[in-house]
Amino acid sequence: MIDFIWLLPTFPLLGFLSLVLTGGNMPKKATAIIGAGSIGLSFLVAAIIAIQFLGSGEEFVVRHVWTWMAVGDFTPGFSFYLDGLSLVMMLIITGVGFLIHLYSTGFMVDDPSYSRFFSYMNLFVASMLMLVLADNLVLLYLGWEGVGLCSYLLIGFWYTNPDNGYAARKAFVVTRVGDTSMAIGLFLLFSQLGTLNIQELLHNAEEQWVTGSGLAVAAALLLLGGAVGKSAQLPLQTWLPDAMAGPTPISALIHAATMVTAGVYLIARTHVLFELAPTVQLLVAFIGLATLLMAGFTALTQRDIKRILAYSTISQIGYMFLGLGVGAWSAAVFHLMTHAFFKALLFLGAGTVILSLHHEHDIFKMGGKWKKLPIAFASFLIGSLALAAFPFTSGYFSKDEILLAALAVEGPGIWLWMGGVAGAFLTGLYSFRLVFVVFFGESNGHDDAKEVAGFSMAAPLVVLMVFSLLGGLIQVPVDSVFSHGEAHGEHHVSFLMHAIMMAVPMMGIAISYLFYVSKTFSTEKIMASNTAKFLHRFWFSGWGMDGLYQRLLVNPFLFLARINRADLVDKFYALLVTLTRVANGMITQTQTGNLRWYALSVAAGLVLIVTLGVLL
Amino acid sequence: MQTIPIEHGLILASILFAIGLIGVLTRRNVIFVLMSLEIMLNATGLAFIVASSRWGHAEGQVMFIMILTLAAAEVAIGLGLIIQMYRRYHTVDISLLSGMKG
Numbered sequence: 005m006i007d008f009i010w011l012l013p014t015f016p017l018l019g020f021l022s023l024v025l026t027g028g029n030m031p032k033k034a035t036a037i038i039g040a041g042s043i044g045l046s047f048l049v050a051a052i053i054a055i056q057f058l059g060s061g062e063e064f065v066v067r068h069v070w071t072w073m074a075v076g077d078f079t080p081g082f083s084f085y086l087d088g089l090s091l092v093m094m095l096i097i098t099g100v101g102f103l104i105h106l107y108s109t110g111f112m113v114d115d116p117s118y119s120r121f122f123s124y125m126n127l128f129v130a131s132m133l134m135l136v137l138a139d140n141l142v143l144l145y146l147g148w149e150g151v152g153l154c155s156y157l158l159i160g161f162w163y164t165n166p167d168n169g170y171a172a173r174k175a176f177v178v179t180r181v182g183d184t185s186m187a188i189g190l191f192l193l194f195s196q197l198g199t200l201n202i203q204e205l206l207h208n209a210e211e212q213w214v215t216g217s218g219l220a221v222a223a224a225l226l227l228l229g230g231a232v233g234k235s236a237q238l239p240l241q242t243w244l245p246d247a248m249a250g251p252t253p254i255s256a257l258i259h260a261a262t263m264v265t266a267g268v269y270l271i272a273r274t275h276v277l278f279e280l281a282p283t284v285q286l287l288v289a290f291i292g293l294a295t296l297l298m299a300g301f302t303a304l305t306q307r308d309i310k311r312i313l314a315y316s317t318i319s320q321i322g323y324m325f326l327g328l329g330v331g332a333w334s335a336a337v338f339h340l341m342t343h344a345f346f347k348a349l350l351f352l353g354a355g356t357v358i359l360s361l362h363h364e365h366d367i368f369k370m371g372g373k374w375k376k377l378p379i380a381f382a383s384f385l386i387g388s389l390a391l392a393a394f395p396f397t398s399g400y401f402s403k404d405e406i407l408l409a410a411l412a413v414e415g416p417g418i419w420l421w422m423g424g425v426a427g428a429f430l431t432g433l434y435s436f437r438l439v440f441v442v443f444f445g446e447s448n449g450h451d452d453a454k455e456v457a458g459f460s461m462a463a464p465l466v467v468l469m470v471f472s473l474l475g476g477l478i479q480v481p482v483d484s485v486f487s488h489g490e491a492h493g494e495h496h497v498s499f500l501m502h503a504i505m506m507a508v509p510m511m512g513i514a515i516s517y518l519f520y521v522s523k524t525f526s527t528e529k530i531m532a533s534n535t536a537k538f539l540h541r542f543w544f545s546g547w548g549m550d551g552l553y554q555r556l557l558v559n560p561f562l563f564l565a566r567i568n569r570a571d572l573v574d575k576f577y578a579l580l581v582t583l584t585r586v587a588n589g590m591i592t593q594t595q596t597g598n599l600r601w602y603a604l605s606v607a608a609g610l611v612l613i614v615t616l617g618v619l620l
Numbered sequence: 621m622q623t624i625p626i627e628h629g630l631i632l633a634s635i636l637f638a639i640g641l642i643g644v645l646t647r648r649n650v651i652f653v654l655m656s657l658e659i660m661l662n663a664t665g666l667a668f669i670v671a672s673s674r675w676g677h678a679e680g681q682v683m684f685i686m687i688l689t690l691a692a693a694e695v696a697i698g699l700g701l702i703i704q705m706y707r708r709y710h711t712v713d714i715s716l717l718s719g720m721k722g
Contacts, residue, residue, distance in 0.1 A: 595720070597718030597719060597721030598715060598718050599717075600715065603641075
């Protein structure tokens with residue numbers, strides 16, 4: 005069955021093609037069957053392949069399908085490389101993807117562009133599978149750009165509202181910055197190592213480059229640029245909150261569970277390069293730390309249910325980067341997986357809330373809804389517990405591993421650990437602020453709401469609930485991928501540290517309870533002071549990053565565009581046109597229609613030529 | 621036998637050619653233009669004859685006969701055109717016919 009690995013991206017691609025070519029003329033039922041069914045088939049194939057692969061005990065399998073292009077020795081192909089890491093990614097993408105597609109068949113049922121939605125979704129899954137299964141960086145880049153395109157298309161899905169179009173363009177342009185950096189990184193790798201096949205490349209890099217050499221640092225930095233753009237980390241994180249303009253299942257699939265973790269996958273895939281550049285690896289950790297704290301504070305102040313979840317996504321990917329940065333590769337991948345479960349659950353739950361409350365996004369207009377929306381409430385409760393790393397939920401195990409690995413780092417380890425723990429506290433605080441404000445307390449409107457949840461919407465939620473609770477027990481089979489680089493040294497962590505890591509999220513939850521349920525503390529009292537007001541405004545705007553970029557990049561660009569409105573370069577070509585026209589006018593004057601005049605010109609020309617011939 | 625020096629013949633041909641050219645350039649009446657063209661053709665013919673008799677070659681004579689034939693054909697077509705022109709425009713003044721300008 006492993007020989008049929010090419011079927012994985014093929015099913016969604018066929019789904020995309022059939023939906024696009026029929027142009028929305030298919031009945032809704034057929035659209036839903038093709039849209040969700042293609043992903044379901046992929047998942048089945050993926051599951052069979054996974055069982056066979058794990059049963060065979062091999063470390064990796066390569067299947068070459070066909071050569072894409074051949075230029076000299078450079079022959080990137082559609083070759084699929086399957087090892088523990090791509091296996092995990094493949095199962096997440098098809099599994100969670102299928103659940104989200106199933107959910108979408110119910111969620112999007114009233115949308116007039118039903119089939120357009122599923123065609124984009126299928127194309128996305130196909131590209132994403134290409135990305136994680138690619139055995140060379142060129143094919144990976146194809147998938148990388150493909151998911152970027154689908155992200156753009158789906159953020160701007162409701163294109164009649166110009167704001168959504170703006171958000172889509174913003175996401176596209178901001179991630180483009182990272183993509184450019186990554187492309188340059190690929191050029192550098194190819195020119196230095198002579199191959200873009202990932203395994204050969206890593207092998208060559210280890211042989212040719214000394215640890216910490218300039219080239220290794222440059223290559224790792226450029227790849228990191230790409231990862232930062234895709235995974236919405238500092239300083240390119242500004243696009244993700246705006247990406248919530250798309251339909252909610254999109255936010256769940258693309259902007260939480262799969263695409264935004266592509267950066268984490270890239271770094272894990274090329275981890276050898278990062279090990280050769282320890283300074284860059286440490287930078288990864290600090291980027292993750294800074295992002296997770298910043299996004300945590302911002303999530304505390306948001307009112308839009310989806311923006312809170314968006315910032316929490318940024319924050320959780322920050323944890324993954326922290327894990328990558330401290331060399332806990334498998335822990336980062338583990339967190340990627342558990343995060344896919346609980347974040348998909350949270351977003352789909354949010355979708356149910358939003359749909360049931362007539363497209364209400366403001367959490368302060370909800371309140372007391374737990375009886376009315378029981379399934380959404382259960383999703384949020386379980387999802388938030390996992391998100392906040394409540395002991396023995398899935399998020400607890402993965403976050404625990406990352407924090408322990410951070411602690412093991414010599415030097416700045418303790419600071420990374422403390423930052424991570426502070427982030428865990430914030431996570432508990434903001435995730436349960438959301439739960440308490442939406443589902444407890446007094447109702448603030450929408451009393452007529454009735455939960456919208458057919459089988460197609462409820463079933464994925466239930467499955468995801470189970471995985472969010474128990475996903476921590478899954479062993480990710482990535483040990484063989486990272487075996488040679490990982491610090492497996494026995495590190496004794498005192499009982500106190502463990503106790504702190506367990507207690508901190510619960511403290512966050514408790515404080516949030518005191519604020520929003522028992523009202524022991526009041527937010528109004530805190531907000532009375534000017535400092536708090538300023539901080540709230542600052543955090544609410546995402547630490548002013550959008551304003552900063554507006555001033556630093558967008559406005560100068562617009563200024564230049566305005567100066568150059570008449571197009572200076574074009575002036576030169578306009579001059580050419582004018583010159584030609586004037587010359588033409590002059591020469592047409594000589595065409596008088598007078599025969600004698602022509603005869604005279606001929607004679608004069610002859611005389612001139614003969615004279616010149618004689619004289620010269 | 622006293623032969624005419626080649627220079628004399630060529631000077632005469634040049635003078636004839638110049639007269640013909642001036643006629644072409646200055647006359648308005650298209651019939652005179654045609655006649656001036658004939659003079660120019662004959663001037664070149666004369667130059668051929670003079671040159672061939674100087675070097676004792678027959679090609680010059682042959683060339684002159686060809687020019688003569690050409691001139692006859694030209695006159696036939698030219699006169700035909702002039703008749704058409706007169707029928708259509710009721711004039712033989714070529715300076716009035718400048719419909720192809722600019």
